[in-house]
Amino acid sequence: MVIGYYVHHQGSGHLHRMLSIAAALDLPVTGISSLARPLEHSGPWLQLPRDDQPRPDGDVTAHGALHWAPLGHNGFRDRMQRIATWVTDVRPRALVVDVSAEVAALGRLLGVPVVVVAMRGDRSDRPHRLAYDVAEALVAPWPAAAPEPWPREVLSRTAHVGALSRFDGRPVAPADPGSRTVLCLWGGGGPVPSAQLSAAREATPGWRWVFADGSRDERSGDEVWRLLQEAAVVVCHAGQNAVAEVAAAQRPAVVIAQPRPFDEQQATVAALRTLDLAVALDDWPQPHDWPGLLARATALPAEKWLLWNDGRGAARAAEVLERVAHGEAAP
Template sequence: MIGYYVHHQGSGHVRRAAAVARRTQHDVVGLGSGPRPPEWDGAWVALPRDDDPPVTDPEGADVTAGGVLHWVPRHHPGLRARHRVIADWIEEERPALVVVDVSVEVTLLVRLCGVPVVVGAMPGDRTDRPHRLAYDVAEALLAPWPAQAHPDNGWPQAWTDKTWHVGGISALDLGAGDDPGGMPSRAAGAGASGPRDVLVLWGTGGDDPDQGGYAEAQRATPGWRWTFRGGRLPAADDLAAELRTADVVVCHAGQGSVADVALLRRPAVVLAQPRPHAEQEATVRAVARMGIAATGVGWPSAQEWPGLLEEALATGGAGWQRWGGDGALAAAAHLDGLADRFSLEVTPPPQGSTEGPA
């Protein structure tokens, strides 16, 4: 059995975990805040929240334990209950390994229980003390991007050596025999009749651009028809179909959205939102360096939009093949192999042996 811990911030973690779990040969049990999310097909362990009740004085609660960890507020009942549920589940189920996407504290808890951990790697600056601790103890780092994406991330060689670069992990289910390349979009200056289509694909982990920004972008691009999805906006009934028919997709630089666009190889404008450790800025730099899409930081001004959309069309979507969006199968294969390795029964020491720590 494989355990899969899923962070509750945003929708990307659970979508990525579900995509991988569906492709593993081992049983996978999800662990995360609250009831089982609709994306998750298998067993689920509901965890108490570690931020309920809210921490009103983070400094007084020493939530980082002096900068060693990210979130361990003193005497917090939710945190204590959360960790007890995880430890009890490990004792009862004896998983071969646990994937943690993402939490430094859960990574350490699982490893302290003697269970191997695979940590979901994140782009951006992860050389702070808590991330170093988690990445150091991990058996492997699961990176949902290609190996050439972040050559300047400052990682020590020991991390790089144990990283699985599987490419983007998209949660889209295209069906057997479906062509991931999708429908070709119209080239820049092609002069096709009717407006061209822009699909704005936004996430749930941050703030939406204000409605004024949407309106200004539309007014500045009269030859384009805009559709907005994600965040507080209406969800798509068939996201894959909308992605296929869009001439340009505008998305934030979260790993899930980028993987969805990459899987269908759509011409795109990829925009970095503010995130801890500058993770989306790192992804935007990687996409720009690889020449895959038009990019920006924040929501562009009205006058920038015509040029960005034309740049996306001119760049096309073929370059996304170098990023990949079907990394779930590769990730599942890695996890199955590691689970097989750690599922081998460990021979107990002879009776009366004093082997091992006191």
């Protein structure tokens, strides 16, 4: 009995999620991605060709029905063929998709129960509706206290498991009341706002700013965790992975939405603001705002982050996958 797990190549959050959930599963997991097999994954890995190199011409959306289905592209054709061949040969009991509307549809057309890892934001477009409609279950890596305004039929198949990160389960050190360190946790989610960071440093002379790139490289994990534990305040974008790691460390935070398709990060910021978990901003602030923002962040009770990430998100997601794999109703 095998579970396949498709990992999108953009950013590091999809891969970190897969590694956390795979570690919590009792069933073997085959990773499926155009990313290189990570050192942390001990199971099989189906290596896929890229479908965006060379950059395709013409319509890649099938007239708006899909997100990415370039015509006549060898990489796209070959990756779909490899997935189909693997399904035929291995006959997995479930296919997790994080994220691709096209792979979700392919899995269901091949007769495999599909579990889609959901994303925040406006997912009412045709491709997302297709992916969510064909899924036996959706895993939402955020708490039920901050739901998305989805149709009832979709919510009925959605398991709100809470956030999960590679740092879940690590002991959290008490905050140092004398720390004046601001950690900017950025990384694979987009370009570093270097000019804005320089202006923020200049506007807060009593604070020491440090930077971590949040790399998926295994060797960087311990260093990122150390920096999180030493920080008095964390500044990060509103990507799911970055917020999950700050929540795991239980550190005060200023979370700033970055432009993303479907307003994903704006939706996360709105949820954090509603739950009063962080100083949550829709845009990068003006330099003169930073002293007040850091003061507001440090006044928030850090333990409130347990509402977002209590360390059991991966275990809950694994429970959903195992129910689907055994043919049981989920969530």
